[in-house]
Amino acid sequence: MVALGKGLISHTFRIRGDVNANSPFDVPEGSEVEGSLEARRILVAGFVRGPVSARDGIVVLSTGILDGELKGGTIDVQEGATCKGACRVGRRSVGRSEPPPDVVPPENQKWFFQR
């Protein structure tokens, strides 16, 4: 398990294991991650195998290969990239810091079926 704070990795690397980063996380071209990857925002230009979860979004560049389950707020896969796996991207797919506005009713709102 690799836990990262606010630091950024900018070198080419090879990680076998789970990554949990409380910051944006980049996988540069030539780098590999085999294991689950969780970060605020993930940019993939290398190779990732395993479930990927990013609260803010996932970007896969044309050189990127991603093989695993995807969860995120947004996703951008450029043409030329490879991305395979189950995908649940968008609303309610990832835990948010604030709940969506349509779920929380105003305090003084009375429901139709309320007695």
Place this chain on the structure above:
Amino acid sequence: MVLPAVSFPDQIRRWTDASPRPNIVACFECGRRSEVPEDAVALFCPWCNAPIEIAPYDVAGLQTHVIRTRGPVIIQTRARYDGPKLVAGRLEIHGVLASEYACEDLILGRLAKLEKPGSQRRVHVMPGGRVEVEFPMEVVEACIGGVLEVPSLDVMGTLYIPRGGAVIARHVGAGGLVLEKGGRLECELDVSPRKRPEEPRADPLPILVVAQPEVGESVGLNPTNP
């Protein structure tokens, strides 16, 4: 590493502001493509002389007679087309299309309903719409501003899902994918490099060859018997 810029508003504008009038049309008979003059309402194919209609159609009630045009067709809300295969350039559906179809651009409105499969180059689901399709769709480019429920969606180019859009499918294949914040995608995803078909171009016009008499040959006389 620099994040790529996603020109999403430009993409949406390209879809919504596209002129319904086609610039290049294919002949219904020989399939060759030719350019449309600016003020033409119909034209003849330069190769086979078959007529090519580019007039617009507006379906407001129940219509069963054939529509075969390269121009735009709009099926209004509460209208229904139940005729032979519908052929159109740009097909905008707000009502029910109960027949097979073939078009370049398919635009699905809020209450659109497709009852039979067809072929299209691009598909656009308008914001606020919810379209359930019971057959798989294959397109070159897709922009899903509403909700599209489909068994499988295969996009040769890029699939765009803006804010408020959603694709719910068992399988989605695409050459590229852009999902804006507020969009939703639930599927088994397969994004891989694909060969995107080229944009249609007009075929070169036929050159009329007129036989010229040879030098010394007199027209109308038999050369073997002067």
